[in-house]
Amino acid sequence: MSKLIVHQFPCLSDNYGYLLHDPETGATGAIDTPEVAPILKALEEKGWTLTHILNTHHHFDHAGGNLELKEKTGCTIIGPKGEAPRIPGIDIALGDGDICEFGSRKAQVLEVGGHTLGHIAYYFPQDGIAFVGDTLFALGCGRIFEGTAEQMWGSLQKLMGLPDETVVYCAHEYTQANARFAATIEPANEALQARIKEIDAKRAEGKPTVPTTIGLEKATNPFLRPMSEEVQKTLNLVGAPLVDVFAETRARKDSF
Template sequence: MPIEIRQFPCLSDNYGYLIRDLESGLVATIDTPDPGAINNELESAGWKLTHILNTHHHFDHAGGNLALKEKWGCQIIGPKNEQEKIPGIDRVVGDGDVVELGQSIAKVFDTPGHTLGHIIYHFEDDAAAFVGDTIFAMGCGRLFEGTPDQMWSSLQKISSMPHETKLYCAHEYTKANAAFALSVDRSNAALQARAKEVDSLRAQNLPTVPTTVEKELATNPFLRAEDKSLQANINMDGASAVDVFAKTRALKDSF
């Protein structure tokens, strides 16, 4: 059953997402970055919030949980490996679990790295994945809690999804990510073209999200650790994918 998705800016660079199951009318917010913005979007759509789907515990993702639960009485679903850090959580989920929003089904994937308990929600029938801070357009989340090996494994789960899958990232970081990507993958023609496209979109204050698995495989340096040209650019010729990823992430941290 199709879902309707509404995307809107929150805070300084977050995106909020409301998803509505068309048959039942049930509505979920992906994370709770800004309760005021979420309530305004609900009012504009004429929707009532029934669920909160948290990806991880950071304040700009779960900080609005209690305010929204008090107003709407909604059910809060979140990562079992961070349950003690998720305000108001009602149901815990992890790798392989299923979340039903009416007739719409999301499969849960554990994606540790940014945080140890991070999860994402993949609505396969709708070719949509809500990926929190695991992956961004031409970027990935900073490794606050996890290891490079964990994050590389998490990114492989996303990159193995069907190429047309839309990735709804939590932040508008794309222009800065493109600048870094060009610094380590400068001979990538697809990346060069995409960076120009991003500059044009941001000049018009238009979103660069969602992205797709196909775009990320072609232009995201954090998915391209096995590319010989990228390896050469960062002096990691022939190194393991995890080691190349780790070096790339370290370079981004100091970029």
């Protein structure tokens, strides 16, 4: 069976658009709809016909292009059950543990609220890929706009439970800024320091730092490392509950 094809391209100022294509059936999905023109251009360049939109959450830079794309293509819009009234044009609402039917594939839906209350991620186990919206970033996590630190930490733990080799597609190019913050939280992390050099080299050449992997994030992302002794010492929270360490890390990033 052919693997799903992911086509990544820039949208807006720092978003990424993704087209997901199933060669077996021709099904083509837009993961969120940050900007219509680049999505249509990418479809034309690839010679694909949009059949689905897979929304992760309701924010405008993720669902703002839904109605125009649906009008132009007749595609089916899938989105989070917990935010269905706020997802323009939604046809199918899915929640935690549901299965998203896409071409010849079945994606597992993970509820990963915190950034928004009903945020979901799509995990395709056959292909080892996950689309996580604004819950997890390369070396970062989403700002907690609607949920709580407890909810967000639970969501991140859910993603951490995926296989280490899972390729993670997040929605923004925030990595270089995230790296500067990460270095203040766990400066002696050698894997992190090596990664920062790679990130700076990629950005100097105008290359994306996304996608990442679950394993790489677990080794270097401070938001996934509240169990690290160095992180706890930096935050003066040695032995504290992990959710408290996470919450303090998020609070410091908010004002970094």
